[in-house]
Amino acid sequence: MSRKFDEHICGCFTEMCSCLIAFCIPFGTCGLQAYAINKSIGEGYVIPFVIPIFGWCIGSAINREQIRKKYHIESDFCKDCLFHTFLNPCAAAQEYREAVKVEERRV
Template identity: 50%
Template sequence: MADFDEPLCGCLQDMFSCLIVFCVPCGGICIQAYSVDKATSSGMVCPFLWSCCLGCIGSAVNRGQIRQKYHIEGSFIMDCLISCFCGCCAATQEYREVMNRERPK
């Protein structure tokens, strides 16, 4: 198992996701739902509802799905803490990670 390839506080590396998360209402939730869908092909509705209805816990569940797909180290408790205190940065990190790993080769 490995860590995320993308740094948590590297959101300025991708201005698109950074602007969506910080300037669009519910932008972080939408970016995260898109990332989970792109990684798992499970659709965007459930990840969106997880984050909307359960807040940090729902975001942690979504982050866990991405970690599970790419065999990234971590725990549910750490996902909850990151989602609670660094939610915007976490959403952009997950988006960048999925985009880099799913890029056609």
């Protein structure tokens, strides 16, 4: 069973810290995404941090796909590439908020 992200792509006002990191810190989006992947599937931080740097939107979409699989979220690789091309900080902040929210519910 698939679902959609609970967190909206432009839901910055629900958790301002992640948005400030994504927009104001160099490679902040990579850090947020790496944290989200580590939080959701426990893969560590290095690979998820480096993949978007070299693969830009495709690498970020691959990371996003891992989060989607873990939380059974509807998948659309083309849409993920577009989000990370035009709304990269927003997409990374959304992934971070989603992973934190889902993992907090499990505790």
